[in-house]
Amino acid sequence: MTATIAIALDAMGGDHGPAVVIEGAECARERYPDLRFRLYGQEGPIRAALARAPRVAAEAEIVPVEGVVLGTDRPSAALRRARSTSMGCAIEAVKAGEVAAAVSAGNTGALMAMAKVALRTIPAIDRPALVALMPTMRSDSVVLDLGANTECDANNLVQFAVMGAAFARSVLGLDRPTVALLNIGEEDMKGTTELKLAASLLREAGIDLPLDFLGFVEGNGIGKGEVDVIVTDGFSGNIALKTAEGTANLVTGLLARAFRASLRTRLGYLLSRPALRALKDQLDPNHHNGAVFLGLNGVVVKSHGAANVKGFANAVCVARDLVAGRILDRIAEDMAKFRAHLPQGSPGREAAA
Amino acid sequence: MTATIAIALDAMGGDHGPAVVIEGAECARERYPDLRFRLYGQEGPIRAALARAPRVAAEAEIVPVEGVVLGTDRPSAALRRARSTSMGCAIEAVKAGEVAAAVSAGNTGALMAMAKVALRTIPAIDRPALVALMPTMRSDSVVLDLGANTECDANNLVQFAVMGAAFARSVLGLDRPTVALLNIGEEDMKGTTELKLAASLLREAGIDLPLDFLGFVEGNGIGKGEVDVIVTDGFSGNIALKTAEGTANLVTGLLARAFRASLRTRLGYLLSRPALRALKDQLDPNHHNGAVFLGLNGVVVKSHGAANVKGFANAVCVARDLVAGRILDRIAEDMAKFRAHLPQGSPGREAAA
Numbered sequence: 001m002t003a004t005i006a007i008a009l010d011a012m013g014g015d016h017g018p019a020v021v022i023e024g025a026e027c028a029r030e031r032y033p034d035l036r037f038r039l040y041g042q043e044g045p046i047r048a049a050l051a052r053a054p055r056v057a058a059e060a061e062i063v064p065v066e067g068v069v070l071g072t073d074r075p076s077a078a079l080r081r082a083r084s085t086s087m088g089c090a091i092e093a094v095k096a097g098e099v100a101a102a103v104s105a106g107n108t109g110a111l112m113a114m115a116k117v118a119l120r121t122i123p124a125i126d127r128p129a130l131v132a133l134m135p136t137m138r139s140d141s142v143v144l145d146l147g148a149n150t151e152c153d154a155n156n157l158v159q160f161a162v163m164g165a166a167f168a169r170s171v172l173g174l175d176r177p178t179v180a181l182l183n184i185g186e187e188d189m190k191g192t193t194e195l196k197l198a199a200s201l202l203r204e205a206g207i208d209l210p211l212d213f214l215g216f217v218e219g220n221g222i223g224k225g226e227v228d229v230i231v232t233d234g235f236s237g238n239i240a241l242k243t244a245e246g247t248a249n250l251v252t253g254l255l256a257r258a259f260r261a262s263l264r265t266r267l268g269y270l271l272s273r274p275a276l277r278a279l280k281d282q283l284d285p286n287h288h289n290g291a292v293f294l295g296l297n298g299v300v301v302k303s304h305g306a307a308n309v310k311g312f313a314n315a316v317c318v319a320r321d322l323v324a325g326r327i328l329d330r331i332a333e334d335m336a337k338f339r340a341h342l343p344q345g346s347p348g349r350e351a352a353a
Numbered sequence: 354m355t356a357t358i359a360i361a362l363d364a365m366g367g368d369h370g371p372a373v374v375i376e377g378a379e380c381a382r383e384r385y386p387d388l389r390f391r392l393y394g395q396e397g398p399i400r401a402a403l404a405r406a407p408r409v410a411a412e413a414e415i416v417p418v419e420g421v422v423l424g425t426d427r428p429s430a431a432l433r434r435a436r437s438t439s440m441g442c443a444i445e446a447v448k449a450g451e452v453a454a455a456v457s458a459g460n461t462g463a464l465m466a467m468a469k470v471a472l473r474t475i476p477a478i479d480r481p482a483l484v485a486l487m488p489t490m491r492s493d494s495v496v497l498d499l500g501a502n503t504e505c506d507a508n509n510l511v512q513f514a515v516m517g518a519a520f521a522r523s524v525l526g527l528d529r530p531t532v533a534l535l536n537i538g539e540e541d542m543k544g545t546t547e548l549k550l551a552a553s554l555l556r557e558a559g560i561d562l563p564l565d566f567l568g569f570v571e572g573n574g575i576g577k578g579e580v581d582v583i584v585t586d587g588f589s590g591n592i593a594l595k596t597a598e599g600t601a602n603l604v605t606g607l608l609a610r611a612f613r614a615s616l617r618t619r620l621g622y623l624l625s626r627p628a629l630r631a632l633k634d635q636l637d638p639n640h641h642n643g644a645v646f647l648g649l650n651g652v653v654v655k656s657h658g659a660a661n662v663k664g665f666a667n668a669v670c671v672a673r674d675l676v677a678g679r680i681l682d683r684i685a686e687d688m689a690k691f692r693a694h695l696p697q698g699s700p701g702r703e704a705a706a
Contacts, residue, residue, distance in 0.1 A: 137606050147537050150545055184500050184591040192503055192588065219595030223603035232592075235545065238537040239589050240596045242572030247600035250576035253490050254635050255608070258628035268624030275611035275618040282607050 004036045005323050006099040007316060008090035011041030011049075012068045014105025014305045014312070018042075018049040021105065024303075024312025025060075026053035031313070032320050038099055040065050041086040065089045069110045071305065078110035079117060087111060091118045094298040101299035101319040103290075105312060111302055112148060112293055119296040122328060124335035127152075128295035129160045130234065130302075131167055133288040134244060138225030140288060142168045142177070145234040146241050148293065152233035154197035157181060161202055162334045163294045164229035165211035170325025171318055176210050177228035182236055183216035190216065198231075205341035209334050219243075248283050286311030290318030295331070299323055357389045358676050359452040360669060361443035364394030364402075365421045367458025367658050367665070371395075371402040374458065377656075377665025378413075379406035384666070385673050391452055393418050394439040418442045422463045424658065431463035432470060440464060444471045447651035454652035454672040456643075458665060464655055465501060465646055472649040475681060477688035480505075481648035482513045483587065483655075484520055486641040487597060491578030493641060495521045495530070498587040499594050501646065505586035507550035510534060514555055515687045516647045517582035518564035523678025524671055529563050530581035535589055536569035543569065551584075558694035562687055572596075601636050639664030643671030648684070652676055 009025060011018040018041060029035045036059055039046050043064040050057040067084035082088030087110060090102040095118045104111050112130070121128055131144035142164045149156065161179050168177035181199055183191040188199070195216070202213045217227050219240060232240065259269040269276070281287070289311040291302045299322045303315035362378060364371045371394060382388045389412055392399050396417040403410040420437035435441030440463060443455040448471045457464050465483070474481055484497035497517050502509065514532050521530035534552055536544040541552070548569070555566045570580050572593060585593065612622040622629070634640070642664040644655045652675045656668035 135603070137603055150537070182592060184503065184588055184595075219592045219597075220599030220602070222596055223599030235537055236589055236592050239535060239572045239585075240592050242537075243575055243593045243596045244572075244600040246573030246576030247597040248604050249573070250488065250490055251601050251604040251632070251636065255628070255632050258631040258635075259625065261628055261631065265625055265628040268621050268626070268628060270621070272612065272618055272621030272625050275608070275614055275621060278611040278614065279604070279608050282611075283604065 004034050005032075005320055006036045006038060007319055008038045008040060008093040008099040008102040009316075010087045010090045010102065010104035010106055011039045011046050012086040012106070014303060014307065018045045020307065020309055020312050022046065022049040022053045022056055023309040024307070025056045025316055027309055027313035028316035028320070029055045031317060035316070035320055036060070038063055038090075038093060040090045040093075041068070042066060063089060069107050071107050073107055073110055075107070075109035075113040078107060079113045082114045082118070088114050091115055091300060094300065095119055100323040101301065103301045103303060103315050103319050105303035105305050105307055105315070108302055111300065115293050115296055115298070115300040119298040119300070121295050122297055122332055124332055124339070125159050125163070125295040127156050127159075128293050129163060130291055131164060131294050132241075132291040133171070134222060134241065135282060135288060136223055136225030140172065141222060141225060141227065142172070142229045143222070143237060143241065144231060144294065145237050146291065147234045147238035149234040151235070152194065154194045154201060157194065157198035157231055157233070158201050158338070159295070159335065161198075161206075161211070161213070161229065161231045162209065162338060163331050164231055165209065166327055166330040166334060167292065167294060167322070168228050169210065169330065170327050171321045172228065174228055176212055178212045178214050179229040179231060180214045180217035180221070180227040182230050182232035182240065183218065186216045186218060188215075201342070204343070205338050207341060208337045245285075252280070252283070286314065290315035292318060292322065294327075297328065299327065357387050358385075358673055359389045359391060360672055361391045361393060361446040361452040361455040362669075363440045363443045363455065363457035363459055364392045364399050365439040365459070367656060367660065371398045373660065373662055373665050375399065375402040375406045375409055376662040377660070378409045378669055380662055380666035381669035381673070382408045384670060388669070388673055389413070391416055391443075391446060393443045393446075394421070395419060416442060422460050424460050426460055426463055428460070428462035428466040431460060432466045435467045435471070441467050444468055444653060447653065448472055453676040454654065456654045456656060456668050456672050458656035458658050458660055458668070461655055464653065468646050468649055468651070468653040472651040472653070474648050475650055475685055477685055477692070478512050478516070478648040480509050480512075481646050482516060483644055484517060484647050485594075485644040486524070487575060487594065488635060488641060489576055489578030493525065494575060494578060494580065495525070495582045496575070496590060496594065497584060497647065498590050499644065500587045500591035502587040504588070505547065507547045507554060510547065510551035510584055510586070511554050511691070512648070512688065514551075514564070514566070514582065514584045515562065515691060516684050517584055518562065519680055519683040519687060520645065520647060520675070521581050522563065522683065523680050524674045525581065527581055529565055531565045531567050532582040532584060533567040533570035533574070533580040535583050535585035535593065536571065539569045539571060541568075554695070557696070558691050560694060561690045598638075605633070605636070639667065641667075643668035645671060645675065647680075650681065652680065
């Protein structure tokens, strides 16, 4: 008998509720037959959705929970009633070791708050980071932090680098991902004190790690796919992610407008449709769905609220890849290697003691 | 006789040297016949380039300077020999009041250092900011700071807001530009302490200013054209600008790749060429060329090093618009209005005393 990977799903999260969550799980199960699910939420809607997901229906366990976290709920308010919500119970199942991971398409702030309080950070990690994939000319790149920490010090950035590389190994299947810090220039003298310190720590103590540290990368290096893992604080990471999203919409919007200009370009549009569909497909956020709140004692994945079935399935597969890739062990091992190379008395080494 | 506007040009700056600078000036002069030029640089190459610029040749004054700032020069090194370089002498002419503005396509760091030392900041402004236009779905938006100040406090951000609005009035011809602070969420509780303080200062004391303060905007709001002026620190601004550039290249690159997929899409490409050219044109950085180092006692405009004739002409026209729009007076007047509304004893008011 093969080992299975059990995942808790917040069936009530996201714009489309149980239908997309459960069909997404069905789709993920087709890709990975080792997946098993626990479904948290209101029993009626869950059972209705299971009618269209025979594989999941055959084996899933339903855990009835009435409370739902709304998109408009403040994280602090959601946190107080966590244990009566589908989101909170899914996370508790990770804490109790009943499942290997939890996936929710619900309120990001509430999910981060609940996961942080219930699971706590891995001993070697000071703060968890939000990590996800962004499309590039080469393939996808891992970017973190995307908004969990507005301000970060050098130790946080170094820890993000180690976590991002572990993520790239599990999810992108790379042996030695390249890693760089997002900065406003590639020269050593550029950027904040924290960035310069993080770079020197990674150069000094990163030698035994399964990654290649390349120094600094600028914003335009993300789209080029210059590095596999881009490390930054949550403020700049969020600005970069959303600016990229806005610019992709701008370019495709201007293109659509340009196609409407004349009869010739309208005809050109009709002939070009397969190419335009391929472009749309490559930029589709559902393809990169599944942001992970990394650095906790447990795997928690956030799906876009608006994700479709394929998108939610991708988020589930990210959770499965991280579990199969033993992400938590990898991070702990790599942080231990890193700290062993830090000079005696350095702040990074102290923090790890 | 009409009043003329004299502009100093660093003829040696940029990847293409005097040829593009002087033909760009000729092109700007066609748009604005009130422009007159002083050309700083090596006499031989300047005279050779003037052969193709009859209007500029007829009236321009050549100021022979042998020294040239290279793209690879460190700002500190360039600064020491400023007065023997075409860039430094062009800035000195602004300081001496011989010209109304200077334009250079040379080394950005050197230009910023020289301009700051020679011209100093306007009394009400603590730090100058690098400002430029970015394309959006609506029209262009003004974004600052794009990299002059890695870290900024609330007063810096407020001053950037006032300067950015004055820029939008002069260059975009808007009466009351909308202004927002770049942040990682639109809710009041999001972002750094400095951002929240800057927002409350602008809400409180911005009531008499010729601008509408809209609060916070996220990265994806830039491409949408949600606001006319986007205010941020130089780190985030640089990340946003370069990420946008990289994403635009990514999308157009993926599109080009998609068009090559089949015979049908290749044919579609041929028919669509006018639309694709229009898109390329709208995203062409030459159209938004002319970054301004704003907040100094003088107008200094930085052209992209790689700008073509049209691009350099745009940079010259930005300089001309700022002079004609009395940008320095506007900033001083608006800062005075702003400070008059600050509560007694607030740090912004102190700084202005």
